[in-house]
Amino acid sequence: MDDSVMKNILVTGGAGFIGSHVVRHFVNRYPDYRITNLDALTYAGNLENLRDIEDKPYYRFVKADITDASAMNELFEVEVFDGVIHLAAESHVDRSISNPSAFVMTNVIGTVNLLNAARATWNGKYEGKMFYHISTDEVYGSLQHGKGMFTEETPYDPHSPYSASKASSDHFVRAYYDTYGLPAVISNCSNNYGPYQFPEKLIPLFINNIRNRKSLPVYGGSLFIHK
Numbered sequence: 001m002d003d004s005v006m007k008n009i010l011v012t013g014g015a016g017f018i019g020s021h022v023v024r025h026f027v028n029r030y031p032d033y034r035i036t037n038l039d040a041l042t043y044a045g046n047l048e049n050l051r052d053i054e055d056k057p058y059y060r061f062v063k064a065d066i067t068d069a070s071a072m073n074e075l076f077e078v079e080v081f082d083g084v085i086h087l088a089a090e091s092h093v094d095r096s097i098s099n100p101s102a103f104v105m106t107n108v109i110g111t112v113n114l115l116n117a118a119r120a121t122w123n124g125k126y127e128g129k130m131f132y133h134i135s136t137d138e139v140y141g142s143l144q145h146g147k148g149m150f151t152e153e154t155p156y157d158p159h160s161p162y163s164a165s166k167a168s169s170d171h172f173v174r175a176y177y178d179t180y181g182l183p184a185v186i187s188n189c190s191n192n193y194g195p196y197q198f199p200e201k202l203i204p205l206f207i208n209n210i211r212n213r214k215s216l217p218v219y220g221g222s223l224f225i226h227k
């Protein structure tokens with residue numbers, strides 16, 4: 001493969017649940033993409049998720065923290081990325097209730113660091129460039145039963161520290177698009193589930209608790225499984 005025609009993509013949070021699937025998908029399906037997986041390997045990141053592809057050509061792992069602005073700037077100076085797929089985040093609502101500051105640091109400051117680094121290296125030459133920010137439907141708040149669905153026009157109404165930090169990062173991405181013309185896309189997906197998911201998340205937690213006949217924690221109360 002001629003290196004000059006390859007797309008150079010940075011995936012942040014690629015050792016996490018969704019990120020590991022994204023990285024594997026690109027590495028296995030798109031031989032004309034060079035993938036850099038950047039992850040701080042917090043409790044949620046696990047390189048075992050990617051053992052099967054670790055030796056593939058045009059794939060590399062970089063251990064780094066997106067809250068480190070200098071490290072982000074240096075990375076973007078050495079490597080010109082065509083696209084950023086930004087998944088790195090503190091992602092667990094319950095943890096955001098016990099330690100909101102970590103969510104502000106990674107989800108807000110970390111995202112702004114990446115936006116700054118992308119903006120500086122792309123330097124207004126935006127053709128073929130894209131910053132893809134992965135967010136959550138939780139920025140829209142709670143959907144009332146029988147009251148339709150969220151759309152891109154739904155006003156933001158975050159309630160947990162997690163959703164507030166994600167809403168804030170979304171606003172920064174929009175602001176960089178509006179203010180500097182930085183090409184950006186935001187998607188706001190709902191609950192995902194599947195292989196490599198950390199077991200504290202809603203769907204694996206509920207499945208494990210049901211199998212072990214434990215209560216199902218729900219905000220505002222708990223459901224109990226009767227033996």
Ligand SMILES: NC(=O)c1ccc[n+]([C@@H]2O[C@H](COP(=O)([O-])OP(=O)(O)OC[C@H]3O[C@@H](n4cnc5c(N)ncnc54)[C@H](O)[C@@H]3O)[C@@H](O)[C@H]2O)c1
Pocket residue numbers: 012013014015016017018019038039040041042043044045046064065066067086087088089090091092106110134135136137166188189190191192193198
């Ligand atoms: N899982 C879902 O159902 C869901 C739903 C909606 C949105 N999202 C969003 O999708 C993205 C990925 O979610 P996930 O479930 O895969 O999360 P996850 O917690 O499984 O993975 C997050 C990854 O980010 C890394 N990370 C955390 N802080 C970092 C930092 N400061 N620097 C670098 N890396 C860091 C972790 O090590 C981990 O590998 C998140 O942005 C999340 O908000 C997830």
